[in-house]
Amino acid sequence: MRNVSKLFAAILAVSAMALPSAASAEDPGHGAAIEAQEWSFAPPFGQFDRAQLQRGYKVYQFVCANCHSMNLLSYRNLAQPGGPEFSEKAVATLAAQAQITDGPDDKGKMFQRPARPADRFRAPYANEQASRAANGGALPPDLSVMAKARQGGPDYIYALLTGYEEAPADMKMSKGMHYNKAFPGHQIAMPHPxxxxxxxxxxxxxPIVDNYAKDVSAFLMWAAEPSLEARYRLGARIMIFLLVFAVVMYLAKKAVWSRVHKHDHAAKNAA
Incomplete structure (x- = not known):
């Protein structure tokens, strides 16, 4: 079975290369190590913690949504399998808490109405110009795929949210900027949220900052990759298939070559 063991080891090595590293990494752009956190959804077989996702949505709703949009998500996504899995009634209630612009009506005018589950998450500003005007010229990024768009993913988001400190005495801060040890350049326009x-x-x-940061980081990871659990399950099935296939191929090879060896041995004896 030595050949099978070698093949299996090679498969594991390739899989390990495809998985994100769990170790802390020094990112030259950040100037500080982003420490890896323990997540329930860590590969290769992790799952989202439903209660954590629900708490994370609450943090997003009451804090992040005041400045940041999530244009790729609809309220009904909060009920889908693999996510926060709110009940349909809860989703309808959560959606109705937001007022969105709709129309035009019969008179050609736009109007405000409570959001429905099929609606996209309400954006805090009507457009980019309004967003910049309300934030001193800075544009709060959309958070729909933030956990996949930034190196470090949820580890980086957690580090950012817990990385606010007093600026070092020898560092000159620009007007309106805040010191954050995890942000590139350490100066960020967003005050500690x-x-x-x-x-x-x-x-x-x-209800402390550390838990808020972890919960909303997990929620943003789900938002960026809602099919993560399904991908893990598919990967596990592929690994099992490859292992079984390797064993079958090894046994088939052994059976075929054993007949060849017997034939050669018989021919030598006859000679």
């Missing part, structure tokens, strides 16, 4: 107790948790989880 989180503080202990700013969002109420009802499941007994302690």
């Amino acid at each position: 989180l503080s202990d107790g700013v969002v109420e948790y009802t499941d007994g989880t302690e």
